[in-house]
Amino acid sequence: MRLTAFTDFGLRMLMRMASAPERAFSTTELATEFDLSRHHLAKIMQRLSQAGLIDTRRGSGGGAMLARSPELIRLGDVVRHLETGQTLVACFGTEAGSCSLDGCCRLKMRLRFAERAFLTDLDRSTLADIALPRTAAPTR
Numbered sequence: 001m002r003l004t005a006f007t008d009f010g011l012r013m014l015m016r017m018a019s020a021p022e023r024a025f026s027t028t029e030l031a032t033e034f035d036l037s038r039h040h041l042a043k044i045m046q047r048l049s050q051a052g053l054i055d056t057r058r059g060s061g062g063g064a065m066l067a068r069s070p071e072l073i074r075l076g077d078v079v080r081h082l083e084t085g086q087t088l089v090a091c092f093g094t095e096a097g098s099c100s101l102d103g104c105c106r107l108k109m110r111l112r113f114a115e116r117a118f119l120t121d122l123d124r125s126t127l128a129d130i131a132l133p134r135t136a137a138p139t140r
């Protein structure tokens with residue numbers, strides 16, 4: 001399995017926020033830490049907010065904070081939210097009818113099981129399990 005960069009950075013942002021769940025992180029601060037454009041980071045934050053994983057506030061003293069305790073955020077749920085619309089293989093998507101093996105392919109079922117197993121395994125862990133140490137900030 002390969003996660004999109006969108007999901008990768010989303011997980012990193014959440015790991016950073018989990019290292020200090022009591023404080024708000026600004027878009028600029030996180031963009032600088034992860035060497036990511038503020039625009040791209042804002043899109044990730046918007047998706048995390050829509051999923052109910054973070055709360056955001058605008059203006060002075062604003063920023064993004066975890067919406068709930070890191071112990072209550074399952075990694076499988078995070079990946080499901082961030083990977084919405086991404087398919088493991090093309091035949092899982094809306095263009096599935098273009099596959100010449102459709103109807104006789106036995107790989108598709110195995111890949112669905114593997115994808116389910118991957119997410120089920122991630123559901124066993126929480127954001128608290130992967131939070132960055134409180135004293136560590138990401139290095140570029």
